[in-house]
Amino acid sequence: MITNSAVSNIFVVTTYVVLFVISISTMFVHSLYQSKEYFPEERYALMQIRDSVSSTLDLHGNWTGPPCNKNSSQWTGIVCSNGHVIGLVLEGIQLTGSLPPAFLQNLTFLSNLSFRNNSIYGPLPNLSNLVHLESVLFSYNRFTGSIPSDYVELPNLKQLELQQNYLDGEIPPFDQPKLTVFNVSYNQLQGFIPNTDVLQMFSESSYDHNSNLCGIPLEPCPVPPPSPPVNPPQSKKRKLPTWIIVLIAVVATLIPFMIMFVFFYCYKKAQEEETPKERPAGNDDSPGWTDKKMQHSVSTEDPERRVDLQFFDKNIPVFDLDDLLRASANVLGKGNFGTTYKANLESGTVVAVKRVKYMNNLSKKEFLQQMQLLGKMRHENLVQIISFYYSKEEKLIVYEFVPDGSLFELLHVYDKVAKKCLSSDIFYLLVLENRGVGRIPLNWAARLSIIKDIAKGMAFLHQSLPSHKVPHANLKSSNVLIHRDRQSYHSKLTNYGFLPLLPSRKSSEKLAVGWSPEFCKRKKLTHKADVYCFGIILLEVITGKIPGETSPAGNDEKEDDLSDWVRMVVNNDWSTDILDVEILASREGHNEMLKLTDIALQCTDVAPEKRPKMSEVLRTIEEIDRTNHEND
Numbered sequence: 025m026i027t028n029s030a031v032s033n034i035f036v037v038t039t040y041v042v043l044f045v046i047s048i049s050t051m052f053v054h055s056l057y058q059s060k061e062y063f064p065e066e067r068y069a070l071m072q073i074r075d076s077v078s079s080t081l082d083l084h085g086n087w088t089g090p091p092c093n094k095n096s097s098q099w100t101g102i103v104c105s106n107g108h109v110i111g112l113v114l115e116g117i118q119l120t121g122s123l124p125p126a127f128l129q130n131l132t133f134l135s136n137l138s139f140r141n142n143s144i145y146g147p148l149p150n151l152s153n154l155v156h157l158e159s160v161l162f163s164y165n166r167f168t169g170s171i172p173s174d175y176v177e178l179p180n181l182k183q184l185e186l187q188q189n190y191l192d193g194e195i196p197p198f199d200q201p202k203l204t205v206f207n208v209s210y211n212q213l214q215g216f217i218p219n220t221d222v223l224q225m226f227s228e229s230s231y232d233h234n235s236n237l238c239g240i241p242l243e244p245c246p247v248p249p250p251s252p253p254v255n256p257p258q259s260k261k262r263k264l265p266t267w268i269i270v271l272i273a274v275v276a277t278l279i280p281f282m283i284m285f286v287f288f289y290c291y292k293k294a295q296e297e298e299t300p301k302e303r304p305a306g307n308d309d310s311p312g313w314t315d316k317k318m319q320h321s322v323s324t325e326d327p328e329r330r331v332d333l334q335f336f337d338k339n340i341p342v343f344d345l346d347d348l349l350r351a352s353a354n355v356l357g358k359g360n361f362g363t364t365y366k367a368n369l370e371s372g373t374v375v376a377v378k379r380v381k382y383m384n385n386l387s388k389k390e391f392l393q394q395m396q397l398l399g400k401m402r403h404e405n406l407v408q409i410i411s412f413y414y415s416k417e418e419k420l421i422v423y424e425f426v427p428d429g430s431l432f433e434l435l436h437v438y439d440k441v442a443k444k445c446l447s448s449d450i451f452y453l454l455v456l457e458n459r460g461v462g463r464i465p466l467n468w469a470a471r472l473s474i475i476k477d478i479a480k481g482m483a484f485l486h487q488s489l490p491s492h493k494v495p496h497a498n499l500k501s502s503n504v505l506i507h508r509d510r511q512s513y514h515s516k517l518t519n520y521g522f523l524p525l526l527p528s529r530k531s532s533e534k535l536a537v538g539w540s541p542e543f544c545k546r547k548k549l550t551h552k553a554d555v556y557c558f559g560i561i562l563l564e565v566i567t568g569k570i571p572g573e574t575s576p577a578g579n580d581e582k583e584d585d586l587s588d589w590v591r592m593v594v595n596n597d598w599s600t601d602i603l604d605v606e607i608l609a610s611r612e613g614h615n616e617m618l619k620l621t622d623i624a625l626q627c628t629d630v631a632p633e634k635r636p637k638m639s640e641v642l643r644t645i646e647e648i649d650r651t652n653h654e655n656d
């Protein structure tokens with residue numbers, strides 16, 4: 025028999041259990057909701073601005089992943105609360121471009137919005153429905169058009185700064201009670217200042233320097249003339265004296281010529297600076313192998329301590345040391361292991377000469393052996409060593425000259441001439457995208473071809489020098505040289521085989537392998553250290569980022585953050601976020617790019633034994649290249 029009290033006990037217990045289950049599941053659902061880290065529509069809104077303006081900040085690199093993690097954000101200029109974006113503050117970063125229409129509509133929780141002190145042009149953005157907005161700061165830009173009338177409907181607006189733009193039209197009747205900061209000075213606004221309590225509260229400085237504003241607190245508006253208005257453009261025309269019209273026409277005609285003149289002046293100046301002058305005697309910049317001191321040492325030195333130029337290729341017109349000493353030369357660049365010069369021999373032959381550093385204590389035998397080994401190698405993707413020179417104090421390596429610069433320049437350097445002109449305000453307006461004026465984007469086909477050539481060169485080196493610990497050891501984008509054949513790009517590797525020539529760990533750490541995890545941890549170096557460097561180059565080509573400069577939080581650690589960053593983004597399934605904008609825009613080949621990213625991540629595995637061999641890497645890349653061609 026079940027008593028009444030037992031029934032009521034069962035009822036009470038059941039009620040508690042049900043309540044407990046409900047509260048647990050509510051907490052669970054709530055925590056699920058809380059763990060949703062961001063709202064995709066807000067991210068999409070920010071992506072729109074990221075992809076339509078350029079700036080001095082690498083927004084493309086920094087704004088990746090989710091914008092909000094509850095109350096914090098890794099994104100520059102973004103403030104979050106409860107997973108929502110509540111602040112968008114991008115001030116003084118040379119944001120250039122026009123804002124996409126209505127891009128802010130999905131940032132419904134936005135309360136602070138500032139683009140102060142940039143170069144944004146076009147109409148002011150639409151802010152309708154952004155009811156939480158308290159502060160809107162668009163001053164010191166190049167906005168044009170009128171102030172949207174729906175700004176008067178932002179109920180919580182406290183601050184509106186629009187000064188120093190090119191706004192025209194009339195001021196809408198702002199009357200929000202909370203509006204305490206208001207400035208529209210230095211624009212081209214006209215008409216009456218609306219007679220609202222709020223607008224009349226501000227002083228003259230809020231309205232100063234507009235074309236034709238009147239009413240309190242400025243001068244009273246003129247009484248309109250009694251007669252019916254005549255056609256305004258005609259009346260204006262009639263008022264202008266002929267000489268002013270002529271003057272305007274002349275100035276208008278001259279302006280384009282002046283712009284061209286300034287540009288060509290800049291261009292010539294930049295070219296003059298870039299083309300190093302022929303070496304005057306005793307000039308500090310002159311290549312050392314032509315120094316009088318060296319000429320003297322070459323001719324009088326103990327023959328045991330020097331070797332004359334040794335040649336490896338019978339097809340190259342042979343020159344002797346005297347020819348090299350007489351050659352006109354200019355600096356191509358300075359690397360970690362010395363300076364490289366372009367030498368124009370009197371015979372017309374052009375070569376690149378590298379004066380190598382850190383090898384002073386190297387014996388003649390060691391240098392000779394390594395050079396003879398490297399000099400005999402022939403491959404279309406290796407820069408050929410033509411000859412070399414050894415003396416105790418001076419070591420030169422003469423390379424074939426490769427005409428189109430390095431991969432580093434191709435990927436990262438602004439158009440050099442245009443860059444010199446960037447300081448001028450005229451050209452400032454012409455900034456096209458993050459990497460500067462005049463840069464020709466490097467398309468995916470070119471990148472893939474360059475990568476394939478690097479892999480071929482590396483696979484050949486690894487096959488030819490099996491007993492070398494790390495056959496290249498210095499693979500980085502400045503050591504990948506480019507030569508163009510019409511539209512196609514090819515690459516050759518240079519500065520290989522230095523590791524056995526370096527005397528100490530300190531000098532070896534300047535090689536590209538110095539960045540590999542095994543070098544940093546003082547573990548044994550193998551061919552796989554080269555594979556690591558190859559992976560880093562691959563990431564550099566895919567992302568367009570300079571290794572060592574990727575840290576989103578802006579920390580200065582020397583560690584390779586590029587592969588860590590890519591790994592993080594890819595693991596979170598935001599894979600296309602890593603792609604360089606220049607290839608992202610094409611919308612083709614994304615699959616191949618991501619396959620290559622996968623290879624790059626295998627190559628940069630911390631554990632050398634998990635990295636693939638160069639020959640395997642080459643095979644996969646050739647396969648990807650074939651698919652790419654089939655899809656063309």
Ligand SMILES: Nc1ncnc2c1ncn2[C@@H]1O[C@H](COP(=O)(O)OP(=O)(O)OP(=O)(O)O)[C@@H](O)[C@H]1O
Nearest residue numbers: 356357358359360361364376423424425426430502
């Ligand atoms: N054989 C060459 N032909 C044409 N240009 C070359 C050649 N070798 C080097 N250069 C140019 O000279 C620049 C400087 O080269 P250099 O080898 O001195 O420095 P690096 O590439 O930074 O290498 P490292 O740090 O290993 O010394 C390169 O970036 C490239 O533009």
